[in-house]
Amino acid sequence: MPENLIFSKQEYQQRVRKTKEMMDKYGMEMLLVMDPANMNYLTGYDGWSFYVHQGVIVSLNMENPFWFGREQDSNGAKLTCWLPDDCIYGYPDKYVQSRYTHTMCWVADLLREKGLDKRSFGVEMDGYWFNARMYMTLSTELPHATLMDGTNLVNWIRAVKSTAEIEYMRQASQICQSVMQTAVDEIDVGVWEKDVAAKVSAAQIAGTDEFGGSSPAIFPIMPSAERTSTAHLTFDPDRQYQENDVVLLELSGARYHYHAPLARTVYLGDPPEDLRKTADGVVKGLQETLTFIQPGITAEDVEERWREVIAHSGVVKPSRVGYSYGLNYVPDWGEHTISLRPGDKTILKQGMTIHFMPGIWLETYGFECSEPLLVTKGGCEKFIEFPQKLFIKHGR
């Protein structure tokens, strides 16, 4: 166990207790957690080793979860997890990306040894980290187990943040503020896009004078010009910003992998009338929607409110306008739980953290202005104070 845990051992144990409570409600005796954010949440494990198979297994009949991963990463588990060393299991290197055997054969052997091979066993069916081959192998290797769907079970527990988590998210927000300011300051006609992106990346890691950042779960999304007509492109490595460029910025700070995403838009020159109009409509809609968010309303209520307030502005937004976020690794800082869209009945609670993100992508350009929010006792609070507007720059 490391000398300095990011959270208290009690906080980690509380998370495990909540996981077991949820498992018990679903009639699930064991849970295989392979999502690196869920692994980190339950154990503290933190390494870029998720490109090989690894996981944490929670069992109702055992006090502590146990970690498994590649043998060469097991020291990393001992250095970052709160678990006792005898809860850390490393598998031999021959299982790594093998054509002849599979890590899930090794996992099945381990479960048989522990007498855990005849249980109802939740797996993250629809996550990034539990693939089809793993499922098929476990099905074959554990004929007496009942595989169940445990997708997002831990993610839902993560949706409400503790005081300590919110503190890290505030620190991430301070980093994000500096990251966004760097981008807005540096973008200018004739400047290489790559040079701004480099400064943005450096600001994400350097953090503040008091603390450092961590690599965000999504690379800097900062397309320019026509590339702003879509949602997830980045800078052009061989292009300089030009007069009349729109530049979208969707950037995050992160502190111990807790995020603070923020989107803003810069225009180099005199923006066309329709872009100004879109910007005004989105910013007004954003501001009015924020006054509406409070505990007790549902995720779909928020989206409906947004649609009402922008109804007369000409802005049309056919995709969800926000989602829950927090602790994460690549490829997404979203938590895959709450979506602000029709049909999502989740009741907002104090301690939930939402990225309200009404991005607009039209045929030839886009506009983004978002806010990361904390649902508070009586409403919601912005994590970041950054002007809500189209940033217009007229060259040096």
Add this chain to the structure above:
Amino acid sequence: MPENLIFSKQEYQQRVRKTKEMMDKYGMEMLLVMDPANMNYLTGYDGWSFYVHQGVIVSLNMENPFWFGREQDSNGAKLTCWLPDDCIYGYPDKYVQSRYTHTMCWVADLLREKGLDKRSFGVEMDGYWFNARMYMTLSTELPHATLMDGTNLVNWIRAVKSTAEIEYMRQASQICQSVMQTAVDEIDVGVWEKDVAAKVSAAQIAGTDEFGGSSPAIFPIMPSAERTSTAHLTFDPDRQYQENDVVLLELSGARYHYHAPLARTVYLGDPPEDLRKTADGVVKGLQETLTFIQPGITAEDVEERWREVIAHSGVVKPSRVGYSYGLNYVPDWGEHTISLRPGDKTILKQGMTIHFMPGIWLETYGFECSEPLLVTKGGCEKFIEFPQKLFIKHGR
């Protein structure tokens, strides 16, 4: 189709032809490619949208593959793929991370519309991007299709690089050289680890005076002190380097997502005798092994040779000593094909690119010194010229 493709349309079409040839050999009429590197390889698609479900489908009876993804990303496909616009399909936002429906229902509908629902259909069973739920949904929705394992089918085609690809890998290598030099220069007693990591991240994106980089598939692996006893930790965001720190550096440059990974080790002060001995043993083993690599030998031959040359040095390395690398996105720059380890019968060919990576992780520290290599007509060639040694620094 974009004005400037990264490769010629003919090169992309040749890749599709090779994919169809391999599919045909396996008796596979269609292939669903969801790995973002494979999607990029076949179509040019380049966006950070792989956090939602998306893919490319290759069918033996259709000239062009087709792309599907979230509607808001389809403009991105039109802006980055060589495919005609009528090969780009966007799905409605309601399919994104939904509890009520699944993107694979939409895919099955599309295949039925096209009359492609009764074929033998390869899927990337053991990849990161094809999860258990996708498999189960496709199985149910396409009862007349025969699902087959297409894991790494495109990856194996990627293993041999074209002249144009090698050129991008040389550019990535130039970036990596500057990244590693930055790290070695900046690490010193009293310097914040986060500040070196920030400069490293900036150098990865800024590239050279002539061209920019792209975000590598793995974050900067740069642990210090005890954290070097394991393979995949990074910098400590709140720590300054101290006298007698070992610092491992496993860093990459990337150009259009083509990588150049390199590992080196720095010691701050007078290294202990056993670290010097390990370093000497590894460097000697590395150099001798490189003279042995040439077309015609197998991957396991390389590892055997390495084991022979280090046999008397006291160095023990129980994991694979290298792997194929090239084009990739998170979470791995490795290609999941060739592994330098016992049992891998792959015959090395001209144009293959290997990261020879004999990392050593002992109980209290580690040592790394690696080389990215191109297999040439008569041997192999290092992509990067960087001194092969333990870098010893004695403070400012």
